[in-house]
Amino acid sequence: MTCAQLLLRLLRDTYGVDTVFGIPGVHTVALYRGLENGGVRHVTPRHEQGAGFMADGYARATGKPGVCLIITGPGMTNIATAMGQALADSIPMLVISSVNRRDTLGRGQGRLHELPSQQQLMAGVSRFSHTLLDPVALPEVLARAFAVFESQRPGPVHIEIPIDLFDAPVALVELPPPARLFRPVPDPQGLALAAAWLREAQRPLVLLGGGCVEAPAAVRTLVERLDAPTVTTINAKGVLGRDHPLDLGANAALPAVRELARNADVILAVGTELGETDYDVVFDDGFELHGRLIRIDLDAQQLVRNQQVSLGLVGEAGRSLALLAEHFLEPLSRAGRERTAATLAALGLAADPAFAPFVPFYATLREVLPEAILVGDSTAPVYAGNHLVSQPEPRRYFNASTGYGTLGYGLPAALGAQLAQPTLPVVALVGDGGVMFTLSELATAVEERLPVVIVLWHNQGYEEIRRYMDAHGVARCGVDIQAPDFQTVAAGFGCLATRIGNPAELARALAARPSDGPLLIEVDVNAWLEVINS
Template sequence: MKESKTMTCAELLIHLLRDTYGVRSLFGIPGVHTVELYRGLEGSDVQHITPRHEQGAGFMADGYARASGQPGVCLIITGPGMTNIATAMGQALADSIPMLVISSVNRRDTLGLGQGRLHELPSQQQIISGVARFSHTLLDASTLPEVLARAFAVFNGARPGPVHIEIPIDLFNAPVSAPVSWQAPTLYRAAPDPEGLAEAARLLRAAKQPLVLLGGGCVSAPEAARALVEQLDAPTVTTINAKGLLGRDHPMDLGANAALPAVRELAAKADVILAIGTELGETDYDVVFDDGFHLNGTLIRIDLDPEQLVRNQRTTLGLVGDAGRSLELCWCIFGAAEASRRRANRRRSERTGSSKRSGV
């Protein structure tokens, strides 16, 4: 039987965030409803950053996640705290940014009764669920490890985004017996089908005017992105969320403004387009909103979310998989094929030279 000890729900939350999920920074504004939650921070080395407004906490967490690649975590009070952070959650949802919002909510025995409790909303979870990939009300402190595991699973799923867990204020001090060391499951993102990748490589090798479009899904694999672009010798558009991925002085980087006439002309003339980790939305490719960005060639799309493969542009070959892993595999497959082609050419050259020397 695993060793366990008793702690409060609030203490267990901080313990799990720090020791199981590696959280080292939190964003939020303490309030009367979250005082007990903050007691869980006492004695820990988790940094707490206090903004002037909950919307600021949300955008701080968003920026932290973009810069670090780790989920940004917020501690938010009931009611106005949650409505304040909703805008930042909406932005994170649109850009698939991992954000964990942990809030208080009124006591379990008062939920939904409309008694005019402090900060009470008719249904806080219902209000916020529209800007969250997953929203859950904790009703039993013993289920906290499982609920947190579900939240972090979202960050490794088809599309990351904000997750909301609300904890009734009467649960913060509830005693809970939990394993001293809770082992989070190891999750791996899927890679595209090898046959599909091989077909993509075939199309790209045959391209006369290839074009690469890299979105925010690619930021975890900058080296593979650069290597693939250089193998293809293809001009590349990076979206705002992928800006700087290739390096500011990379000769293949066309920048992050696909609305420029020269870029539009290049896109329209490209015979094969590889789009990875981008939704091909107007905010990245048509910021002048005149429907002037067109892809007329063969379009290869790779995305974690299969629904993205049929949005905004007509896809020729769609591959479901993590953008970062896909970049690495594409580069390996394309590089191996190129190496094989070079070896074959070298052997043909050697045979030709040998024949010439022998007079055959």
């Protein structure tokens, strides 16, 4: 078989890939030979950045790597932003690209799509970037990629194949089976010490990040046995279940939770970077930990970043927490539920003027679509939802407002999530500014007949940046942008659309959503606020 055929067979038969995202080009045509009946679904976005965001949403909704087939040069620079977001949030993504012929690499001859070094460019937004120079090595290189996804801190991997290798013959008797890989668990002595500290604690606190989403049962067991208030970051939403009495939500940047953190005598942080977009979104370095900090993370380097650690353990979250829970066969009692309830009451989120307009917004979504996956861009409803939303399971709420913080993520990532979870409703939460980055992906939603609901919060520009300029005494510039008529644009794509201005209209629109295509719900923010504030 050829190198290109071997690639497809390895992805499908060895690694179980069923969906790929890509835009064909003259440098990747050979990759498409046999794809039309090869058991792998090909989805064509309208921009390579959209392909990357779709793969990201697919991966977050399933835990399986999203796979992209990308053209040399501009295709790779287009997808780099999506890879940056995936790298920041540890999302498994396999980007396979073409590159110019081996004999022309690095020679600056002005070849089609030529970059001085495509591999070096992509290395900065991936766990590793590899140039395949011998087709015989393809199984090994793919095995390395899936080893990253399955046994260490995941993230994007880039493999580029020179165009002169696609049709190169490969003598292979049979496909190699996938390796069985296991993630590490902490040293037993370290776990015993962590257990001793947690047992002695009078005011324990648990911090859970996105690294915990694969193990909700282990997480709940340990948290409940410790009887400890628990911060669940944005990427960890749902890991404790909906409205768990020990869940403080993603509110670590708010005063009441910060006070709880300052007073905690032992803190257990698992699968979390302790980064500013989760713990210091007000950017004042005010999240302080004075107690003993125990960290568990797959990435050894992460153990010593951002906060002074007292005990660091390298390990996968689920198994590590299950082993730690064995030290607490009987639940402890330290008023954890009472402390959590008092902290949430002090937060008063529903009455906070910054969040109040979105309380009925999310109440309506929860009432009509309680099982929905909510996928967000950087937009006002998402900023509020990070604090207000509680989900029944993990992988049901994610967005691009943290980490890399890119605009344009919400719509294509929601399409990827819908492809990954066709039986669940999926809602994209976008703003009139950010959606313009990837609005063309409405065409993909219509073409693939994806029943995604796109809720567009229309506040006439970049509202978050307007407020930031106002607060810092900077004259508004570049933020009061003109938007298109979204109803007409949606109709042009063949997408159903409606405009609403209050919670009752939102409920009716959600209940009447189509089952065979997308629906755009445009929220008139001025009308919405008038109703809410009246």
